[in-house]
Amino acid sequence: MSQTWEKQEGNEGILTITIPAEELNTALDEAFKKVSKDINMPGFRKGKVPRQMFEKRFGVESLYQDALDILLPVHYSKAVDEAGITPVAQPDVDVEQIEKGKDVILKATVTVEPEVKLGEYKNLEGEEIDTEVTDEEVDHQIDHILTEYSDLVVKEEGAVEEGDVATIDFHGFVDGEAFEGGHAHDYEIEVGSNSFIPGFEEQMVGMAIGEEKDVNVTFPEEYHAEELAGKEAVFQVKVNALKVKETPELTDEFVADLEGREANTVDELKAELTEQVKAQKENDYEVTLKESLVARAADNADIDVPDAMVDTETSRMLQEFEQNLSQQGLNLELYTQLSGQDENALREQMKEDALKRVRTNLTLRQIAEEENIEVTDEDVDAEINRLAEQFGMPVEDVKKALGDATMIKEDVKIQKALNVLVDNRKKAE
Known part of the structure; x- marks a missing residue:
C-alpha cells in the first residue's frame, strides 16, 4: 500500500x-x-x-x-x-x-485537526479570587446544618410567613378556563423557596388558615408548557394547614451528637467548618485561575475549528448531561417533556460551550508541544495513585479500569500545560 x-x-x-x-x-x-x-x-x-x-x-x-x-x-x-x-x-x-x-x-x-497558531500565552493576567474565610461564611454553613436537623411543627394559628410549609388547594385559570395540571389538593409548598410560578408564594404571605384568595401571576416567557408561556393566570388558593420549621439550638450537646463530625463543641465545629470552607475556596481559586488563563490563551490563538469537532464535543456534552440526569432519577426523554426543549434545541444550546472546549483543548495541546512537555512513568503512577485515593479504589483496580495509560498520559500532559500558564502568569502586585 x-x-x-x-x-x-x-x-x-x-x-x-x-x-x-x-x-x-x-x-x-x-x-x-x-x-x-x-x-x-x-x-x-x-x-x-x-x-x-x-x-x-x-x-x-x-x-x-x-x-x-x-x-x-x-x-x-x-x-x-x-x-x-x-x-x-x-x-x-x-x-x-x-x-x-x-x-x-x-x-x-x-x-483533520486544525493547525494551532499560538498567540501570547505567558504573562497573562488570570482571575484570582479571595480565599480568606469570613465569619458570615462559617455561620452560613452552621445555618445549613441546623436547617437539616429542623423539625416541622404544626402551626395552630396565625398567618403564612416566609419559611412556613403551607398545605394548600389551588385551581388555576387562564382567560377564565381551567388548564391541565393547574389544580391540586393538599399540596405542600415551602413559602419563599421560589419553587412555584414567580409571584405566587409572595402573595400567600399573610393568609390565615382556612382563608381563600385569588392569586394573580404571569407565566414566564420560557415556561416549559408553550400554551401557558407568557400568559396571565388566576389561582384560587385555600390554605388548609401550616407548619413551621423549628431549628435546634446550637449547643455543645447538639454538636457532639452530629454524625460524621469530629467536633464535640461549638468552637470545634466552627474550626472544622473554617478548614472545610478554606479548602473549598482554595480549590475554587485554582480552578478559576486556570480556567481564566486558558480562556485568554485560547482567545489569543488562531484556530479554525472544524464543525465536525464541535459536533463531536456537543455529543459528548449531551452524553454527560444524560448521565447527570440519570443520577437525579431522570432521563433525557422526561427532561425534554418537562422543559419543552427537544434534543436538537439542547444541542444548539451546547454548541457555544462545545466550541470553547475544543479551542481550549487544542490550545493546551499546542502549548504542551511548544514547551516540549513529556510525561514520565512516575507521572502516570502518581496520577493513578491520586485517582485511587480519590475514588477509594485499589491501585490495581484503577489500572484495570483504565486499560492502557494513553488517556492518563494525555490528561497529565494537559495539566502540565496548565501549570505552564499558572507559573508564567502576570502576578498580582
Whole structure:
C-alpha cells in the first residue's frame, strides 16, 4: 500500500490510497467465501457454487463492495498513520479505480485537526479570587446544618410567613378556563423557596388558615408548557394547614451528637467548618485561575475549528448531561417533556460551550508541544495513585479500569500545560 496526502483549503485534504492488485485478489477471495454461503443455483448445493460459475452469472463486480469493506478499514488506518494526520470525522471515500488484476485507487476527503497558531500565552493576567474565610461564611454553613436537623411543627394559628410549609388547594385559570395540571389538593409548598410560578408564594404571605384568595401571576416567557408561556393566570388558593420549621439550638450537646463530625463543641465545629470552607475556596481559586488563563490563551490563538469537532464535543456534552440526569432519577426523554426543549434545541444550546472546549483543548495541546512537555512513568503512577485515593479504589483496580495509560498520559500532559500558564502568569502586585 502507498499513500499521498494533499492538504486543501481549511481543514480538509485528499488522501489517495493505492492498494496492490494482489491484495484486491485476496479480498475478492474472502468476499466470495462470504457471499457464496447464501447463493442458490440450479444443479449445485447451497454454498457449493464454483467461483467461475458465480462470476459468469453475477460478474466479479458484484464482489467489489464486499472486498472494499475488507480492505478499507485496514488500509485507511495505515495511510492515516503514514501521512501523519489526525482525522476528526469519517472520510468521504471515492473509488477512483477497482478492477480485477489492477491496483485499487481510493481518494478520501478527510477533515483533520486544525493547525494551532499560538498567540501570547505567558504573562497573562488570570482571575484570582479571595480565599480568606469570613465569619458570615462559617455561620452560613452552621445555618445549613441546623436547617437539616429542623423539625416541622404544626402551626395552630396565625398567618403564612416566609419559611412556613403551607398545605394548600389551588385551581388555576387562564382567560377564565381551567388548564391541565393547574389544580391540586393538599399540596405542600415551602413559602419563599421560589419553587412555584414567580409571584405566587409572595402573595400567600399573610393568609390565615382556612382563608381563600385569588392569586394573580404571569407565566414566564420560557415556561416549559408553550400554551401557558407568557400568559396571565388566576389561582384560587385555600390554605388548609401550616407548619413551621423549628431549628435546634446550637449547643455543645447538639454538636457532639452530629454524625460524621469530629467536633464535640461549638468552637470545634466552627474550626472544622473554617478548614472545610478554606479548602473549598482554595480549590475554587485554582480552578478559576486556570480556567481564566486558558480562556485568554485560547482567545489569543488562531484556530479554525472544524464543525465536525464541535459536533463531536456537543455529543459528548449531551452524553454527560444524560448521565447527570440519570443520577437525579431522570432521563433525557422526561427532561425534554418537562422543559419543552427537544434534543436538537439542547444541542444548539451546547454548541457555544462545545466550541470553547475544543479551542481550549487544542490550545493546551499546542502549548504542551511548544514547551516540549513529556510525561514520565512516575507521572502516570502518581496520577493513578491520586485517582485511587480519590475514588477509594485499589491501585490495581484503577489500572484495570483504565486499560492502557494513553488517556492518563494525555490528561497529565494537559495539566502540565496548565501549570505552564499558572507559573508564567502576570502576578498580582
